[in-house]
Amino acid sequence: MTVVNAPPVDTPGCRHQDAYAISAEFYDVLQGERDEVRVRSLYGDDVRRARVGVLDVGAGTGRITLMSLLESHVPVHAVEPARSMRTPLMTRLASLGAELTARVTVHPQALDEAALHGVADVAVCHNTVACLHPASRRALWPAVAEALVPTGVLLVQLPPARLPRHRTVHALPTRTVGRHEYGGRMVMSADMDRIRARFDYWVRGDGRVLRRYDETFWMWPASRAEMIAELEEEGFVALPERPDASVLAVRPARP
Template sequence: MHPVITRAANARPRPDSYAVTAEFYDVLQADQDEARVRRLYGREVARARVGVLDIGAGTGRVTLMSLAGSRVDVHAVEPARAMRTSLMTRLATLPARPRERVTVHPHALDEASLCAIADVAVCHNTVACLPPAAREVLWPAIGTALVPGGSLFLQLPPALIPVRDVLRLLPEKRVGEHVYGGRMTMSAAGNRIRTRMDYWVRSAEGVLREHTETFWMWPASRARITDDLARHGFVPLPGHHHPDVLAVTLPTRR
């Protein structure tokens, strides 16, 4: 989950947000996430003719896929310093030509002053981490960043608060002599979902380190997100009906 900071006071993470998760994210989830973003957005990114906007870029799965799958400029928005550090390190290893096509914005989208820079925007694994007030700041900023006729592909947040705790174990990965593992627990907390990430590193002798980081998620139905975007000029994109992704577009005349 990659937060997009906005001016809404209740949406601004601490400067060290994701400081724990950034160390473990790529090791434990990168392969699965890379396949997911290619499946969900690869075809749309390949059709970009103006630019691609990656909202909540995290460690760069959508950004790297966009550089490989298109010939346009890519704008990666990632305010969280820890996640952005991993992204920048990965971009630094690229050859000069693709590296020159990507710009990393260390601000909220509404603070980045991006206007008509893309015809494809991807918001992956991000909206769930934004409270309703922050989403209302994000939608018009996306509209400004897109050219008329541009499209947004948005991974939907959970529709409902879980009635009981949901536990997910992350597949362990070996790095040299150490094994990295993690566990995600989602539980109800009023109108929010509390998501606790537990990580560990162990050797043959036992556990070496354990870390915990907690995130908050705000559920919203597809209909709710669709209605919110409609108030900012977005309409459903015909021919796109994926259960996990909402596809909308800005009409050429608004």
């Protein structure tokens, strides 16, 4: 998934049902291939070592869910409240054989509402916590702890450490599908204590722009030290830093 994954939320750990109404059409086309490589690099070794189950918190269109099914032999729980992202996730799973789909359960609600108890020894929050309001983010951790076995590990992709100093523009990859070319950009800027991330999408054909859309998401920055302190308050302890510093690994403090 991209560095932005959800709009502001009002309920702890929950996303609005119409989140990604626009981005869902473009996500896999523009960024899915790159993200597939990235999630395998970041989480593949942990998933292969899973012996109880894998929990994918904020599954999106299912890159981590699919990787977990292919790289492990354990049950996989995919938590995705947003219907627009859950639809491509279900389509992706429907293309798999019965042996794989028998191991995956998709939970169409927030993790605290799914009421999962001891179902996994590996939990992944990829591109999820950055877009949770700090209060909602802190409310997520007890539900993760409940879903993990005592010896489990939680892998969190960290949010941006600070607000951007200047407005920045990041071009998204372009992709040709038949007669049409898809592309876009992400524009990031500071807005009070939040980061405003606007995605601009376009579809071109016959030498002209056929369609344009934009969708805005919000992120709340937090440093690695702040995230460690927050998770320690919720009963986790940090594990040694990983080769990729964008991921924080923690485990329950008292197995």
